[in-house]
Amino acid sequence: MKLFALAVACVATGALLAGCSSSGNKQPTPQKDADFHYLLDMPSNWTENKVETLPPLPNQADLLPFEVSQNTPLSFFIDSKSVSVGSDGVVRYTVVVTSPSGARNVNYEGIHCDNYTWRLYAGLNDDHDGWDRTVANDWARIENGDLNAYRASLYQDFFCANRIPVGSAKTIVNNMRYNRTQGDLMTR
Numbered sequence: 001m002k003l004f005a006l007a008v009a010c011v012a013t014g015a016l017l018a019g020c021s022s023s024g025n026k027q028p029t030p031q032k033d034a035d036f037h038y039l040l041d042m043p044s045n046w047t048e049n050k051v052e053t054l055p056p057l058p059n060q061a062d063l064l065p066f067e068v069s070q071n072t073p074l075s076f077f078i079d080s081k082s083v084s085v086g087s088d089g090v091v092r093y094t095v096v097v098t099s100p101s102g103a104r105n106v107n108y109e110g111i112h113c114d115n116y117t118w119r120l121y122a123g124l125n126d127d128h129d130g131w132d133r134t135v136a137n138d139w140a141r142i143e144n145g146d147l148n149a150y151r152a153s154l155y156q157d158f159f160c161a162n163r164i165p166v167g168s169a170k171t172i173v174n175n176m177r178y179n180r181t182q183g184d185l186m187t188r
């Protein structure tokens with residue numbers, strides 16, 4: 001009896017598989033690698049807001065320090081008057097990086113919270129009296145490992161959480177002013 005039940009089960013399974021595999025004369029075609037897309041690699045409908053006007057150059061009184069690494073000799077500051085949060089999910093800001101010898105680098109940049117990228121809109125011109133837009137670049141991935149990876153610090157500590165800006169420009173500036181990082185805010 002057991003042998004008969006096993007034979008019936010085998011025949012039924014074979015018939016079921018034969019029925020599933022017969023789809024007329026069509027043979028399934030293997031999917032090409034080029035046709036396969038990961039969900040996160042799919043293009044989005046995101047459009048960046050135009051940056052037509054640049055903020056004024058920073059004043060020393062408006063600079064907020066932030067820490068990047070205890071191992072770097074450079075000092076990092078954000079111009080509190082320049083921080084903005086666009087409807088496109090980009091936090092824009094002026095960063096000032098100074099060396100112990102007094103050399104100074106001033107850039108107007110943006111960080112796109114959704115995909116961990118940054119871009120340069122302008123840098124301080126050679127005369128140190130205005131912006132130079134010719135140094136602008138396209139969106140690039142934020143680097144984490146450098147001693148001077150200030151963009152990663154800004155993204156993780158002050159600007160973004162869960163791939164969106166943490167709040168308004170005022171919220172970001174207040175968090176920076178009182179050194180309230182995202183890690184501190186999440187543990188409270």
